Amino acid sequence: MRYIIGSDKYHVVGNWNGIWKAQAPHKARHLLWCLCRGCLPTRSRLLQRRVECTLNCPVCDDEIEDELHIFFRCAVxxxxxxxxxxxSVLHNATYQQTNAMNRIFAVCSNESSDTVGRVTMLLWCIWHNRNDNVQMPRQIGRHAFDAWNDLYTVHKLQSNIVSGTTDGDLLRWDKPALDWVKCNVDVAFVSGSGRTSVGLCFRDNSGHFMTGMTQWQQTVISSVEGEA
Structure with a gap:
């Protein structure tokens, strides 16, 4: 394995540590690794592997789909x-290399791990949509933005716990009083769909799950109204 890893035949020079240190989910970092290793099944790559397919981008149908097009040049x-x-990152003059791999390595070398994480999450969302082709660009961008912020919040909470945050500083779920049942509610809004999703969870005074429910409502309301 050491021989294979060290062999020039298999080694690709680049800032690989920058990819693995990105503040992003592992699935997104793995996508970045596949992109830089030339493993993503874009249509130009599939044709090189003798898979019969059309070359045009499945999203815009305007140009040949390669890594540079699908992630950086496609209108979507x-x-x-x-x-x-x-x-600002997309149009930065420092990141206008002629192939996707060099662009990624340049971003990893010049940006913070947080920014690299945002870029990584966005590329994952673009590729995910490329396979499903169901979202508008603003939905893709918003999903990437929200997903990264959620991840950042979790990491921040975990780092606070490791650094010595006391139990009193954390919000915890409390059991209801004897003979009472507690119902926890959460509401989510699906942008552009005109629908609101509601989830309910009931627990007894021992904290044991009793029943739950999920439901769609054909309207978009405020979080206060929805949870009420």
Whole structure:
């Protein structure tokens, strides 16, 4: 294994540590690794592997789909970068290399792990949508933005716990009083769908799950109204 890893035949020079240190889910970092290793099944790559398929981008159908196009040059991808608030990175003169791998390595070398994480999450969302092709660019960008912020919040909470945060500083679920049942509610809004999702969970005074429910409502209301 050491011989294979060290062999020039298999080694690709680049900032691989920058990819693995990105503040992003592992699935997104793995996508970045596949992109830089030339493993993503874009249509141009599939054709190289003798898979019969059309070459045009499945999202815009305007140009040949390779890594550079699907993530950086496709109109949907560019609008998604804008919706995620990452246009300054996309158009930065430092990151205009002629292939996707070198662009990624340049971003990893010059940006913070947080920014690299945002970019990584956005690329994962673009690729995910490329396979499903169901979302508008603003939805892709917003999903990437929200997913990264959720991840950041969890990491921040975990780091606070490790650094010595006391139990009194954390919000914890409390059991209801004897002979009482507690119902916890959460509401989510699906942008652009005109629908609100509601989830309910009932527990007894021992904290044991009793029953639950999920439901769609055909309207978009405020979080206060929804949870009420």
């Amino acid at each position: 991808a560019r609008d998604s970068w804008s919706a995620a608030g990452m246009s």
